[in-house]
Amino acid sequence: MTAPVYNFAYLDEQTKRMIRRAILKAIAIPGYQVPFASREMPMPYGWGTGGVQVTAAILGPRDVLKVIDQGSDDTTNAVSIRKFFTRTAGVRTTTATGEATVIQTRHRVPEAALNENQVLVYQVPIPEPLRFLEPRETETRRMHALSEYGLMHVKLYEDIARHGHIATAYAYPVQVDGRYVMDPSPIPKFDNPKLSDCAALQLFGAGREKRIYAIPPYTRVTSRDFDDHPFEPYRHDASCELCAATESYLDEVITDDAGNRMFVCSDTDYCEHRRALGHGPVAASPPAEAVHD
Amino acid sequence: MSPTPQMNERSVEPAFASQAAFRALMECLSRPGERRTLDGIGAPAPMQAATAALVRSLADYESPIWLDPVFAAAPAITDWIRFHTGAPIVAAPSKAAFALVADASALPDFMQFAQGSEEYPDRSTTVIVQVERFTGTKLTLQGPGIETTRDFAAEPLPADFAQRLRDNREMYPRGIDLVFVAGHEIAALPRSVRVVEN
Numbered sequence: 001m002t003a004p005v006y007n008f009a010y011l012d013e014q015t016k017r018m019i020r021r022a023i024l025k026a027i028a029i030p031g032y033q034v035p036f037a038s039r040e041m042p043m044p045y046g047w048g049t050g051g052v053q054v055t056a057a058i059l060g061p062r063d064v065l066k067v068i069d070q071g072s073d074d075t076t077n078a079v080s081i082r083k084f085f086t087r088t089a090g091v092r093t094t095t096a097t098g099e100a101t102v103i104q105t106r107h108r109v110p111e112a113a114l115n116e117n118q119v120l121v122y123q124v125p126i127p128e129p130l131r132f133l134e135p136r137e138t139e140t141r142r143m144h145a146l147s148e149y150g151l152m153h154v155k156l157y158e159d160i161a162r163h164g165h166i167a168t169a170y171a172y173p174v175q176v177d178g179r180y181v182m183d184p185s186p187i188p189k190f191d192n193p194k195l196s197d198c199a200a201l202q203l204f205g206a207g208r209e210k211r212i213y214a215i216p217p218y219t220r221v222t223s224r225d226f227d228d229h230p231f232e233p234y235r236h237d238a239s240c241e242l243c244a245a246t247e248s249y250l251d252e253v254i255t256d257d258a259g260n261r262m263f264v265c266s267d268t269d270y271c272e273h274r275r276a277l278g279h280g281p282v283a284a285s286p287p288a289e290a291v292h293d
Numbered sequence: 294m295s296p297t298p299q300m301n302e303r304s305v306e307p308a309f310a311s312q313a314a315f316r317a318l319m320e321c322l323s324r325p326g327e328r329r330t331l332d333g334i335g336a337p338a339p340m341q342a343a344t345a346a347l348v349r350s351l352a353d354y355e356s357p358i359w360l361d362p363v364f365a366a367a368p369a370i371t372d373w374i375r376f377h378t379g380a381p382i383v384a385a386p387s388k389a390a391f392a393l394v395a396d397a398s399a400l401p402d403f404m405q406f407a408q409g410s411e412e413y414p415d416r417s418t419t420v421i422v423q424v425e426r427f428t429g430t431k432l433t434l435q436g437p438g439i440e441t442t443r444d445f446a447a448e449p450l451p452a453d454f455a456q457r458l459r460d461n462r463e464m465y466p467r468g469i470d471l472v473f474v475a476g477h478e479i480a481a482l483p484r485s486v487r488v489v490e491n
Contacts, residue, residue, distance in 0.1 A: 008308040025415035028470045028483035145411035216323040216438035
């Protein structure tokens with residue numbers, strides 16, 4: 001049986017040129033969604049086809065690739081995409097944030113600060129931050145053209161009216177360089193501050209919706225809010241049970257049918273790195289509300 | 294897991310050369326005014342090797358190219374572009390995805406190029422300008438991709454270049470993006486840059 005032969009990084013050169021032209025325009029107009037002719041990829045929509053196409057277009061033979069899914073290097077999505085590029089591009093992969101030159105991510109920004117030689121590629125399900133407020137693409141285009149973002153504030157205001165605070169916890173809308181309002185992909189709003197003045201280039205790819213957008217390094221990114229209801233990142237009030245981190249974003253893991261749970265770092269590399277440095281679990285003191293009955 | 298043997302054999306040069314050229318330009322655009330070196334590829338005069346590498350990396354039948362009078366006067370350039378990229382050569386700069394300028398001192402008025410629309414500002418021309426060197430009158434820049442400020446200089450450029458950049462920024466998000474080539478070095482000024490002094 002003959003193994004299929006692909007071009008370097010799977011995509012053909014014409015597709016790469018098309019994506020590359022879109023990426024360059026996206027960088028020149030930070031936060032603006034550039035339409036591109038998204039291809040069918042050998043994985044279903046929702047598995048990061050947009051991010052994969054962006055990664056394939058920028059990847060070179062000397063790159064070191066890291067792929068994370070919700071902060072984790074070892075979940076199905078991350079493993080599959082890493083394997084995909086190992087097979088089609090032969091690039092070196094890593095789980096260490098500091099070693100990677102290209103990091104593809106689903107729904108998290110790594111805890112470790114990124115550097116100037118890195119590119120962060122986000123997988124984006126729905127790139128249009130106004131889509132649930134205005135379903136017509138022609139209208140949302142016009143709204144972006146006119147910087148007509150009042151509707152977004154109405155949405156945030158309705159959160160306050162209903163819940164007493166801005167209840168949007170992920171995909172929290174941001175404004176890039178004082179111009180385009182952008183969906184940061186479904187990252188927890190805990191990660192929003194990391195988008196601003198980041199040393200690395202950030203690229204966003206939405207495969208099903210056929211859009212690419214970007215935040216250049218050192219670009220001011222602000223989370224939309226109100227003077228009397230300022231943006232606040234959210235984090236569970238606990239520390240990681242594996243590495244005792246108090247600064248990282250935590251996943252809540254249900255441990256049994258009795259409602260017991262533990263909190264662990266969502267960023268597995270960050271957690272492993274801390275444990276390697278000797279940060280151990282704190283003396284077991286489960287959160288007060290851990291047992292429900 | 295190691296790549297299959299077929300993959301290694303397929304590791305042909307053109308894919309890597311265009312990736313290297315694109316990546317250098319991507320870094321330049323995300324860090325306006327910073328320079329990157331590019332090996333470049335051979336092309337007929339007056340096209341510089343790095344210009345040729347960028348054109349081959351980015352242009353194809355979907356991206357019309359406009360040539361300035363110096364390039365347009367060299368039939369070998371038109372032939373080279375047609376043969377290597379298949380890109381249509383257009384007479385109207387407003388129809389071009391890429392514009393190639395050999396005579397930087399006669400850089401055309403930016404408004405002649407495609408500016409994009411308010412809804413689709415990406416439908417605008419990327420102007421690739423060949424300069425002699427990255428020295429001369431310093432422009433101090435701010436904007437996305439620049440941590441504090443960054444200096445940029447290139448020559449020869451029109452005397453009113455700084456004002457043109459300001460006017461281009463006034464159009465934002467419409468406007469053109471500029472790429473400069475001098476020998477093996479490239480730099481870029483996307484429309485997002487702000488000139489703070491000159």
